[in-house]
Amino acid sequence: MSDPILSLNDVHAHIERHHILQGVTLSVMPGRATVLVGRNGAGKSTTLRAVMGLTPATSGSIELEGQAITSMKPYEIARLGIGMAPEDRAVLYTLTVAENFRLAMSDEDGQGDRRLAQVLDLFPDLRKFMSSKAGILSGGQKQMLAIALVLVRKNRIALIDEPSKGLAPVVVDHLADSLNRIKETTTVVLVEQNFYLASRVGQDYFILDDGRVVHQGRMEDLAEDHELKQKYLGIA
Amino acid sequence: MAAQAGEQALRLSESELDLKKWVLWALSVGIWFVPLVWIDPITYLTLTIAGVTMGMLLFLTASGLTLIFGLMDVLNLAHGAFFAWGAYAGFSLLNWLNAKGWVELAGVGQSVGSLAMVLGVTLVVGALLGVILERIIIRRTYGNHLKQILITMGASLVMIEIIKILWGPNDEVILVPAAFRDSWDLFDVIVNKFRVVAILVGSLVFAAIQISLQKTRLGITVRAGVENRELVQILGYNIRRIFTGVFAAGAALAAMGGVMFAIFKEQIYPGMGEENLIFALIVVIIGGMGSVTGSFLGAIMVGLAFNYVAFLVPKLALGVNIMIMAVILLLRPKGLMGRE
Numbered sequence: 158m159s160d161p162i163l164s165l166n167d168v169h170a171h172i173e174r175h176h177i178l179q180g181v182t183l184s185v186m187p188g189r190a191t192v193l194v195g196r197n198g199a200g201k202s203t204t205l206r207a208v209m210g211l212t213p214a215t216s217g218s219i220e221l222e223g224q225a226i227t228s229m230k231p232y233e234i235a236r237l238g239i240g241m242a243p244e245d246r247a248v249l250y251t252l253t254v255a256e257n258f259r260l261a262m263s264d265e266d267g268q269g270d271r272r273l274a275q276v277l278d279l280f281p282d283l284r285k286f287m288s289s290k291a292g293i294l295s296g297g298q299k300q301m302l303a304i305a306l307v308l309v310r311k312n313r314i315a316l317i318d319e320p321s322k323g324l325a326p327v328v329v330d331h332l333a334d335s336l337n338r339i340k341e342t343t344t345v346v347l348v349e350q351n352f353y354l355a356s357r358v359g360q361d362y363f364i365l366d367d368g369r370v371v372h373q374g375r376m377e378d379l380a381e382d383h384e385l386k387q388k389y390l391g392i393a
Numbered sequence: 394m395a396a397q398a399g400e401q402a403l404r405l406s407e408s409e410l411d412l413k414k415w416v417l418w419a420l421s422v423g424i425w426f427v428p429l430v431w432i433d434p435i436t437y438l439t440l441t442i443a444g445v446t447m448g449m450l451l452f453l454t455a456s457g458l459t460l461i462f463g464l465m466d467v468l469n470l471a472h473g474a475f476f477a478w479g480a481y482a483g484f485s486l487l488n489w490l491n492a493k494g495w496v497e498l499a500g501v502g503q504s505v506g507s508l509a510m511v512l513g514v515t516l517v518v519g520a521l522l523g524v525i526l527e528r529i530i531i532r533r534t535y536g537n538h539l540k541q542i543l544i545t546m547g548a549s550l551v552m553i554e555i556i557k558i559l560w561g562p563n564d565e566v567i568l569v570p571a572a573f574r575d576s577w578d579l580f581d582v583i584v585n586k587f588r589v590v591a592i593l594v595g596s597l598v599f600a601a602i603q604i605s606l607q608k609t610r611l612g613i614t615v616r617a618g619v620e621n622r623e624l625v626q627i628l629g630y631n632i633r634r635i636f637t638g639v640f641a642a643g644a645a646l647a648a649m650g651g652v653m654f655a656i657f658k659e660q661i662y663p664g665m666g667e668e669n670l671i672f673a674l675i676v677v678i679i680g681g682m683g684s685v686t687g688s689f690l691g692a693i694m695v696g697l698a699f700n701y702v703a704f705l706v707p708k709l710a711l712g713v714n715i716m717i718m719a720v721i722l723l724l725r726p727k728g729l730m731g732r733e
Binding site: 209230234236243247249252261 | 628632
């Protein structure tokens, strides 16, 4: 079995005085899609933010392929190859779609244009909006752009936070197809409340509750475990 | 019933919005033409050139301030001190150049050369002071407006006291390169040569800022940083370094505005920056925080209103700009071109 590409060991994090992460320990295997699930406020998004350095871990350690990144700044972590699509369709609304791409693209390996072409094949809707402000895109298109901004960089891991939030079921289906294509080439860590999307994309899962990992395993096992889903996710 | 009431409320709010837009449009256009009712056309043209000149000079200072507000969310009350430092640095350089025969006895080429050198040096002085202030003081106050106000006011006082120590507390006359002295008389309209230079420099700076912000990757990064700092960081950009760069650029523009204003007035004094800061703040608020185009439009509006009113009712000259600011804030709290 290969070594994890990303590992968190007893990570604690605070937002103001609130102790949100209370010892998260998890490992993400390379080339797989890992889903973090759990109720609202369980600490899923904060876990991604801690990995990215946006909500710095107050103790514990985070490693990318064995390299400690716990105390690094977000831009340093991004340059190591971790990309993040934050929740709420975080794109730059006042910039055009092309400017969003120009800002996000990395071309140190000379493959920037190839990655952009691949991303536009994945999300062809974005092609016709290249010169439009990102603010005018629909919710689904904004979400696609948010994910596309991660993919045009030379990233080893894509952290994607609640991509289905507020999207119509048909858009969620399309998103699931896209995420399934993405995971063929990039390690994906997905935070998702929508169990349908989580189970369509995820291969491994971690359930978080009260800032800790309380369960982990293969996604297909979770899909069958109604008791566990009822207990921690509130679904039968 | 409820649906009808809702529709009626919507229609009312739409008509209110139309009225606000109409009033804003009337105000923006009216500033240019209403004074013609009381002022004869020749004087009007002279005052308009003076107003646009003042607007351009204000824009130089306000553009830096609005970028610093918009990107960094920093209330920098030391901006006026950069303005004064720029003026004094230019004053010293002009004196030095004059000793070499490049100012009072200069031809056109030497005058242009000396002004270019002065502008270049003041930009560097402003940028250096900006980097020092941002690194030592401002960086510790991000996210706390009260601290920013107090600490930048303190920094401003210190910087002005240093000016008094280095150059003395009294007013001084700043030299004007020979080719930019005097005026042209175009069909009885008096056009001061330096005003034309100021309008040219202001327009060039506006164009340069617009091209940098719209067309370069650095400019896109700055605009992105104004909108969403967190996202810019996770795309691999060191926002702190961008902050320092923007602060330095803002300070450099203020310093450049200071020396241009000093040459325009042919006078410098330690408190000149504080006086100008009031105008710059009015311009930034009218234009909308973070908007360079808004500052440009706001600066011209303020410059024109000040000059027309100073001619008609001198005591109301500053008051009218505060009034314009109040009206715009009532109609459009985010300013002419500000973001939500």
